[in-house]
Amino acid sequence: AQSVTQLDSQVPVFEEAPVELRCNYSSSVSVYLFWYVQYPNQGLQLLLKYLSGSTLVKGINGFEAEFNKSQTSFHLRKPSVHISDTAEYFCAGLIQGAQKLVFGQGTRLTINP
Amino acid sequence: DTGVSQDPRHKITKRGQNVTFRCDPISEHNRLYWYRQTLGQGPEFLTYFQNEAQLEKSRLLSDRFSAERPKGSFSTLEIQRTEQGDSAMYLCASTSGASGYNEQFFGPGTRLTVL
Numbered sequence: 754a755q756s757v758t759q760l761d762s763q764v765p766v767f768e769e770a771p772v773e774l775r776c777n778y779s780s781s782v783s784v785y786l787f788w789y790v791q792y793p794n795q796g797l798q799l800l801l802k803y804l805s806g807s808t809l810v811k812g813i814n815g816f817e818a819e820f821n822k823s824q825t826s827f828h829l830r831k832p833s834v835h836i837s838d839t840a841e842y843f844c845a846g847l848i849q850g851a852q853k854l855v856f857g858q859g860t861r862l863t864i865n866p
Numbered sequence: 867d868t869g870v871s872q873d874p875r876h877k878i879t880k881r882g883q884n885v886t887f888r889c890d891p892i893s894e895h896n897r898l899y900w901y902r903q904t905l906g907q908g909p910e911f912l913t914y915f916q917n918e919a920q921l922e923k924s925r926l927l928s929d930r931f932s933a934e935r936p937k938g939s940f941s942t943l944e945i946q947r948t949e950q951g952d953s954a955m956y957l958c959a960s961t962s963g964a965s966g967y968n969e970q971f972f973g974p975g976t977r978l979t980v981l
Contacts, residue, residue, distance in 0.1 A: 785967040799971075851922070853899070853922065859907070
C-alpha cells in the first residue's frame with residue numbers, strides 16, 4: 754500500500770522537554786519526504802523536507818528530522834519545545850512516479866507548562 | 867498578503883444543495899492542488915492542475931465533484947447534490963515548477979458542513 758504512517762495520534766510533553774514525532778513510510782512512497790505543521794485555524798506550513806543528501810535535515814523553528822532508509826522512517830525531533838509548538842504535525846511523502854503527496858494521519862503535539 | 871487564499875472560509879449547506887469554493891494561488895505558481903481533510907485525518911489528495919490543465923483526479927473525486935482552473939490562475943471546486951459525508955475541510959495548495967517535490971503552499975481551507 755502507498756502510505757505514510759504516524760505512529761502517535763497525540764503526544765503530550767512538558768515545556769522545554771525534548772520531543773520526537775514518529776513517521777514511517779511504505780516502500781511505494783518515494784524518498785521525497787516532508788513534515789508540515791498546522792496551527793489552529795491556519796493552513797499547513799512546511800517545516801522541512803528530505804530530497805537527497807545528508808540524512809539529517811534541519812527545518813524551521815528548531816525542528817530537525819532524520820531520514821533512515823533501512824527503517825523506512827523519517828522521525829521529527831526538537832530538543833526543547835515551547836508552548837508555541839502546540840499544533841498538529843503531518844508527515845508526507847511523494848508517491849512513486851506521481852506528482853502528489855500522501856499524508857499521515859497527523860500527530861497532535863500538546864505542550865504542558 | 868501574497869499567500870494562497872480560499873473563499874469562503876466556512877460554508878454551511880443543506881443536503882442536496884450545490885456549493886462552490888474558490889482558491890487563489892500564489893500568483894507565479896503554475897501548479898494547484900485540492901485536498902480534503904476530515905477530522906483526525908491528514909489531507910487526502912483530490913486533484914491537481916498544471917496551469918489550466920487538470921492532470922490527475924483521485925478516486926475520491928466522484929462525479930458530483932468538478933474542479934476548474936480556466937485561465938491557469940484561480941481555481942474553483944464545485945460539489946453538486948451535497949451529502950453529509952462531504953463535510954470536511956477543503957484545502958488548496960500551490961507550487962511552482964513541474965516537480966512534485968517542490969514545497970506546496972497551503973491556504974487556510976474552506977470548512978464545509980452539510981446538514
